[in-house]
Amino acid sequence: MKQVLSGLTALALLLAGQASAQQGVAPESVTFAQVAATEGPAGALGQGMNLGLRAAFDEANRAGGIHGRMIRLDAFDDGYEPELSATQTRDVIAGDAHLALVGPVGTPTSQATQPLATEAGLPFIGPFTGAAFLRNPTLKNVFNVRASYDAETETWIRHLVDERGMKHIAILFQDDGFGRAGLSGTVAALERRGMTLVAQAPFARNTTAVRGALLDLRRSKPDAVVMVGPYHPMAEFVRTARQVKFDATFVNISFVGTDAFVRELGAEGAGVIISQVVPYPYDISIPVVRRYTEALAALDPAATPGFVSLEGYLVGRFTLAGLEAAGPELTRAHFLATLQELRDVDIDGMVLKFGPGDNQGLDDVFLTVISPDGEIMQLGAGG
Numbered sequence: 001m002k003q004v005l006s007g008l009t010a011l012a013l014l015l016a017g018q019a020s021a022q023q024g025v026a027p028e029s030v031t032f033a034q035v036a037a038t039e040g041p042a043g044a045l046g047q048g049m050n051l052g053l054r055a056a057f058d059e060a061n062r063a064g065g066i067h068g069r070m071i072r073l074d075a076f077d078d079g080y081e082p083e084l085s086a087t088q089t090r091d092v093i094a095g096d097a098h099l100a101l102v103g104p105v106g107t108p109t110s111q112a113t114q115p116l117a118t119e120a121g122l123p124f125i126g127p128f129t130g131a132a133f134l135r136n137p138t139l140k141n142v143f144n145v146r147a148s149y150d151a152e153t154e155t156w157i158r159h160l161v162d163e164r165g166m167k168h169i170a171i172l173f174q175d176d177g178f179g180r181a182g183l184s185g186t187v188a189a190l191e192r193r194g195m196t197l198v199a200q201a202p203f204a205r206n207t208t209a210v211r212g213a214l215l216d217l218r219r220s221k222p223d224a225v226v227m228v229g230p231y232h233p234m235a236e237f238v239r240t241a242r243q244v245k246f247d248a249t250f251v252n253i254s255f256v257g258t259d260a261f262v263r264e265l266g267a268e269g270a271g272v273i274i275s276q277v278v279p280y281p282y283d284i285s286i287p288v289v290r291r292y293t294e295a296l297a298a299l300d301p302a303a304t305p306g307f308v309s310l311e312g313y314l315v316g317r318f319t320l321a322g323l324e325a326a327g328p329e330l331t332r333a334h335f336l337a338t339l340q341e342l343r344d345v346d347i348d349g350m351v352l353k354f355g356p357g358d359n360q361g362l363d364d365v366f367l368t369v370i371s372p373d374g375e376i377m378q379l380g381a382g383g
Contacts (some may be wrong), residue, residue, distance in 0.1 A: 023332040024099035029065075030323065030330065031072040033098035035088045035113060036105035036128070037080035041206050041232035044260035045308055049103040049128055050075050051296070052312020053319075055303075059295040060320050067328040071320070074098065080105070080206060080230075082112035089113040093120045099332055100125055103315050106255075107131040107178030108205065117141060123336050125322075126315030128308075129255065130277070131181050137357040143339055144360040145315050145352060146277040149253065153185030153226070155275055155365040156251050159379075160224050161193055166249070168198045170222035172213055172237060174229040175202035182228030182253055198222050203229065208236040214246065224249040231257040235264035242268055249273065258368065258376055259306035266374035273379060274368050279350070280378055281310040288314070288348035317347045318361065 024031040034053065036046030050073070057071040065071060076092065078085035085104075092098055093116060100123035104110055107129045114134065117124045124142045127134055130149035134142050160166045171186055173179035179202060190196060199220035201213035210233050217225055218241075225248050227234050234256050241250070251273040252261065258274050265272070282305060284290040289305075292313045296303050303309070323330070326338040345352040345361065352361025367379040 023096055025330050025332070026069075028068070029070045029072055031074060031098050032100055032102045032319065033092045034073060034075045034103045035078050035085055035092065035101060036075070036103060036109075038075065038077040040079050041208070042080040042105065042230040042257075044231060045128060045255070045257045046075075046077070046080075046103075046105045048257065048259065048306060048308025049105060049312035049315070051300070051303060052292075052309035052314070053103050053316040054312075055292065055295040055299045055309065056313045056316025056320060058299045062298070066320060066323040067330070069323075069330070071323075073102070078109055080109060082108045085109035086112040086116060089116050093117070093122060099123070099330075099335060100319070102126055102319055103128065103312055105129070107181055108176045110134060111177050114139070114142060121332065121336060123332070123339060125319055125339075126311075128311065129178065130253075131177065135360055137359065139359065140340060141336060142359055143318070143354075145318055145362055146254070146311060146360075147363050147365050148185075148360065149181045150185040150188070151363060151365050152253055152275040152277070153182060154189045155367065156226050156273075157186065157189035157193065159273070159367060160226075160249070160251065161190075161195065166223035167195075168220070168222045168224075169195070170199040170201075170217045170220050170225045170248075171197055172201050172203065172210065172217060172225055172227045172229065172234075174205050174233075176205050178205075178255065179228045182226075186226055203233060208233045210237040211240060213237070214240055214244070217248075218244070218246045222248050224251060226251045226253075227256070228253050230255065231261035231264060235261055235269075238265060238272060239268055251275070254307070257308055259304070259308055262370060262374065262376050265370070267372060269370040269374065270372045272370045274370075274376070276307055276366055276368055277362065277364070278307055278311045278314060280366075280368070281305040281307055286349075288350045291348050314347060314350075314352075318345055318352060321345050321347070 076088040
């Protein structure tokens, strides 16, 4: 009889352990999933976000975790393709082994995965996109850190038109939801000034087929070309433009991935402007940047600070703030409810502000420019 009871007790403990590990929560750990490109033309974006997330989680783990739980991160490569991203997300949901999705990358991929996460009640934290649909206040499981693409495009046009007096603006954009979000924001910013685009040219996602678009845009003789795409095709566009003496001012959106873009172009990118939605990652006089730099060095002494990994770090710190606020009795439902109640989240003096009908923490946009020696420099503040 004693052996039977012992066996039943062991079975009960095993079942209890399995139950407690459901949805990424175990007594000793909590596990998150990232579904994002880690290979291909947008791979550096997913890699950068992953590096920043891991820097934040590793920092917490070295301090003993959150409520005694170590923080884990599983990454799944979606190749920046919506269908694969949806498949990976369905697998994460079916596996029921993760507390939330963190740091997804891209508008078309998020369009495919956010509805799946919302239906499953899976928190969708810190997507690397400024798309307007993710700022819909009815989405109770989505938590944005970065400013919107509309804010970025307004900052572009304010700088080019209001400050520099340009009259002829053209756009190069990726032919999908991401590119069209940048297109609509630019059109709206120009319309507020009684202006229209002089030309617009799309290119296909996950390609560098931009030469035809370049020739179309050059014929319109623009003062500036604003660009909505990831680093690889955008670098190809600028490099080719230099070769054919197309001398407009080029302006890129934050999603370009500044670090990879500058690495590809070097001094060939001199004068290219890039809008940013996180602080300058090399200014350690900013407390959160200093903390990020230290966390990055502790994780990987060879890692170089950059805009994308800083954004990943901020997303990680926000996620950790949610875990801290949720307390030791952690479930996915409780974690989601806790995130929904967060208001001002102070990350070393940088305050993410949320509220009823506002699921976006930061609103600031500022401009940077590539210097003649191929370094990224601050250009000025935006709004």
